[in-house]
Amino acid sequence: MQDARLRIGATLLLSCAAFSSVFGAVLVALWWGIIGRGERNLPGRHAAAVIFGAIILVAGFTEAFGGDGISYGFRMTVVTLIAFWAFGHGREGDLMNTAVWAFGDRIGFDLGLTAEMAVSSLRRIEKDIRDIKNALKLKGSRGPVHDLIPLGFALTIIQIHRAREQGIILATRGYRGGGTYLPTFRRSKTDNVAFFGSILIIVAVFVSFVGYL
Amino acid sequence: MYLKADRLTLSHGEWNLRADGVFGQGVHLVTGPVGSGKTTLASALAGIFEPASGRINRDGILHLTLSMQFPEYHVTGFLVKDEIRSWHLPVAETLRQAGLDGRQNAKTLTLSRGELKRLHLTCLLGNLWDAVILDEPFAGLDCREKKRVCAAIEEGNHPLIIIFTHEQAVLPAADVIWEIEEGALVCRGKVPEAIPAWKGAPRYLTRATEEGAQPKNIRLQDATEALCRMHA
Structure with missing residues (x-):
């Protein structure tokens, strides 16, 4: 999906639909299977094991203590798959474009800038974690649990330093809030179909709730 | 003892x-413009970046390390003294060498980038390694500290040192010059024969060779001495 507005909109609708009921999650899973094909951006084995392992763990506990853990596990898995789809195909500037388009040059610009900086930090953290782990391995790792402390500490300090540097750069360039920005969007042939599909799903979920009530 | 890049291909997307070559004993200098792949090649030689094809062969190298460009990545000690101890080095002596006397109780990650780099390089070079790979060791250091790092490299405590840098002012004496050019690692040869062929040579070296001088090595003092010899 090329158009950032439609992708963000679809992500919100699909996430709500998937989390609200198992019926919604099934529909979203179908959407993901058909329309998200080729753009799924699934994580590597280790990351997948950690993320989905955490979901399974919580679901297991919920089920064991009388809650509906299986439903929770399935719904959260689908929400996570949608998050991978949405995050993986985001391009630099998508959030800025969408925020300025939606909220204008003042609030939209600030929101977009904050969101872009946050996403950019997330992407850099991935590399930082990889590099820190490698550095610790070279220095003589004392095991993944022991390494967590220096890793977390270094990561936090690096982020604080970067945030301060970014703040200084923005202040030096005269940023006081808001700005001039012309949002631009690209759209592929399938964008409308995919977004329309997500609207149909949220409507179907809503109708199923109304019917239930 | 050698580190061999055997028909290596490194890839990031497109x-x-x-890289194809053998890094034997001595000091190897690898230069290339920013973005040419120095860090990726350094990581691959250290065994932490998976090559798309080819392989790295190590002969006689049991202890190898890599100094990454950002010293923060290597920190495991909360206080400076803990960090020094994590490298199994004496605290007072290491502090003195790093020019950080009296800072043993400072929080390691609150040191400035330059101070942290000094501490990191002092600790790393203070250990005994068969092979040391240094990725931009001079970044963030002032001239005095760059000279101190060069002196530590020239001490010869480590049989094989590979330096990846785009430093143009302060360099250590080197044995072999390599360059990354048009997506490939190229060996310019042994110093001093390699100097005229070195495209990314510092200005003082090219100036000296243009004037007909023949520096014995790549340091500023080598260029100066060569010019003095010529005009004597």
Whole structure:
């Protein structure tokens, strides 16, 4: 999906639909299977094991203590798959474009800038974690649990330093809030179909709730 | 003892770098423009970046390390003294060498980038390694500290040192010059024969060779001495 507005909109609708009921999650899973094909951006084995392992763990506990853990596990898995789809195909500037388009040059610009900086930090953290782990391995790792402390500490300090540097750069360039920005969007042939599909799903979920009530 | 890049191809998406060569004992200097792949090649030689094809062969190298460009990545000690101890080095002596006397109780990650780099390089070079790979060791250091790092490299405590840098002012004496050019690692040869062929040579070296001088090595003092010899 090329158009950032439609992708963000679809992500919100699909996430709500998937989390609200198992019926919604099934529909979203179908959407993901058909329309998200080729753009799924699934994580590597280790990351997948950690993320989905955490979901399974919580679901297991919920089920064991009388809650509906299986439903929770399935719904959260689908929400996570949608998050991978949405995050993986985001391009630099998508959030800025969408925020300025939606909220204008003042609030939209600030929101977009904050969101872009946050996403950019997330992407850099991935590399930082990889590099820190490698550095610790070279220095003589004392095991993944022991390494967590220096890793977390270094990561936090690096982020604080970067945030301060970014703040200084923005202040030096005269940023006081808001700005001039012309949002631009690209759209592929399938964008409308995919977004329309997500609207149909949220409507179907809503109708199923109304019917239930 | 050697580290061999055997028909290596390194890839990041559509970006590729080819490397084929043997790094024998001595000091090897690898230069290339920013973005040419120095860090990726350094990581591959250290065994932490998976090559797309080819392989790295190590002969006689049991202890190898890599100094990454950002010293923060290596920190495991909360206080400076803990960090020094994590490298199994004496605290007072290491502090003195790093020019950080009296800072043993400072929080390691609150040191400035330059101070941290000094501490990191002092600790790393203070250990005994068969092979040391240094990725931009001079970044963030002032001239005095760069000279101190060069002196530590020239001490010869480590049989094989590979330096990846785009430093143009302060360099250590080197044995072999390599360059990354058009997506490939190219060996310019042994010093001093390699100097005229070195495209990314510092200005003082090219100036000296243009004037007909023949520096014995790549340091500023080598260029100066060569010019003095010529005009004597």
